[in-house]
Amino acid sequence: MDDKNLTPKERLKIPPQEMPEQDPAERINNVDEVPYGYTEELARMEADRCLQCKNKPCIKGCPVEIDIPEFIKAIAEGNFRESVRIIKETNILPAICGRVCPQEEQCQRYCIVGKSHKSVEKAVQIGKLERFVADWEMKNGEAERPEIRKSTGKKVAVVGSGPAGLTVAAEVRREGHDVTVFEALHKPGGVLIYGIPEFRLPKAIVMEEVENLKKMGVEVRYNSVIGKIFSIDELFEKGYDAVFVGTGAGLPNFLNLPGENLNGVYSANEYLTRANLMQAYSFPETDTPTANSRNVAVFGGGNVAMDSARTALRLGAENVYLVYRRSRKEMPARVEEVEHADAEGVQFLLLQNPVNLIGDEDGWIKQVECIKMELGEPDDSGRRRPIPIEGSEFRIDIDTCIIAIGNSSNPLIPDTTPDIETNRWGNIVTDDETMKTSKKGVFAGGDIVLGAATVILAMGQGRKAAVAINEYLETGQW
């Protein structure tokens, strides 16, 4: 097809290209990635759907302002290397973002093609295209690494190796500063490695991105819990000139229900960490055990809940119930995840809420009592507030229960660094533009500032912080 000759009308006629994916019945028996990704033909076909709008409305929806029409044009022309280069000007982790960003609420929401069809689902599949070129680059030899400026002799400590920390590390290293990333766990990536499952984000991708950083000269130190092994002040004493705190929202929320400490009751963080980081799905090949579940209830409606439910299926559960207090429409999870969970057989118990966890005499969970809900007036979040229907309680037999109702900020750094100001939720307070904290030389970004948010927002804040860090190191002015 000769792209240049397509009229907008013809472009609008091309249907959105689906990514081929593993069959649901098959995939619940393995942890391999679900969608296979576009082929070159599919990608170029999808790229042809883009109208190359002059005012580029989609960019407005992208937290790091990728030049979307330009990278799509390069794909349409078959110039994949150029396409990745354009993306990487503002996003260093496209293989990851292409897979996990909520595009339907970001770029694709603003896409004119979607608007013409009056359906955001028919927008140009920007995320799938991003994934395609990023994967293409990984498959086709060395990723292009940015040029590193001459060494400045300045040292920066990055605390936490989640998307925020990794972004800062790359952008600060580029300017010729020495960068050490301190990570509490034994592997890098934060939620990308311990939370988001293999079937959604293969860990080899995360590891490869970190390898690229190391090749740029970034040092990564694992098993280093800052606040314990060194305080932030001690990092300065050790000669670091600036510190970035990207420690994430690693504090699981519980419901404060009776029976929450029964055996078989997990936070989503624990359940997913066992499965992903510790590879409990290969037990006893690997040493970390997890529950041998048959009937699982997951509480929540976000990505974390979907990931937990789908992981439970893959670990062999027969029935996985997803209990959510609003309706499907209000679920904060990415649409694709909800669809995947549905197709795989997760049973949605909508407009229901757990009120009591009931155990047996050995201290194991055996039932959950739920109450039915109805939707009332919209609340602060704009979503309709769920109200319990009196007398509608009922019980479900379960042996495992996963609480996926969100995370709060990890308190380790704020607790050990009292001169870093936090708000009443424990999030670090920063300047919106520079990500400076109340402590001189210390910047912060990602979930520790935003509360549990998204990968791309964490990266966006990392970028802002990196710009400010580079400037601070050059001028010395706070």
Next chain:
Amino acid sequence: MNKIIEKEFITSDLFRMKVEAPEIARKRKAGQFIILIVDEKGERIPLTIADADSDAGWIALVAQIVGKTTKVLSLLEVGDSIRDLAGPLGKPTHIEKYGRVVVIGGGVGIAPAHPIAQAMKEGGNTVISILGGRTKELVIMEEEMKAASDTVIITTDDGSYGNKGFVTDALQKLIDDGVFINLVVAVGPPIMMKFVSKLTKKYEIETIVSLNTIMVDGTGMCGCCRVSVGGETKFVCVDGPEFDGHKVDFDEMMKRIQMYKPQEKEAMDRFLSE
């Protein structure tokens, strides 16, 4: 990677290791622990730091072989390395001048009790240590505990060494003898800590226990280590490991540490058959 520089078996299933970890050695305080991973496929397990030398740059760990991980760890030799070691974790023991402190160590719990006795002594307290074991060979670190205490009392369940009976019997005797006790610190099997706390509650003696729950990350991220303390859920790895013994729900905790018993047995059997 942390190199093992010394290893000795205290009994056939209890061993002590010195491991190179200069930064942890410098930073750690009494009551803190580390999390280690033995090898590539290993799980994360917590072990209390039993001793450390900041100049020589090592920490000492004492472990009992209770499952596959501790078994594999026990098979490592001097010169081998432990894949991952993170710490020091948890809050240090609160040390102040209480007056007379009774430090109780049960079995392998004597190892973590040792630095606490040391620190209490350095903090200006009179330290009476009660060491308990099922039988003579399970009463470990007697010499070290003697050096860290003013008095050491030994009990064995079978009477093969010291007084016959439980650590609670020895504690009861101290109380009956009119010894005024300002604080009791108990480290050992949950059932021991439960009964020590029960006894001291009766006499209203402040009691600290050090809890050894199952953990994963050890940084407060997963909640696997949670316990009920005074009706509130606490995370042992970041809020503890030491808590007010009178408030801990030991029954709940004892159930929780049994959670993976079948899987642990499966892993061990599989390992032994290989």
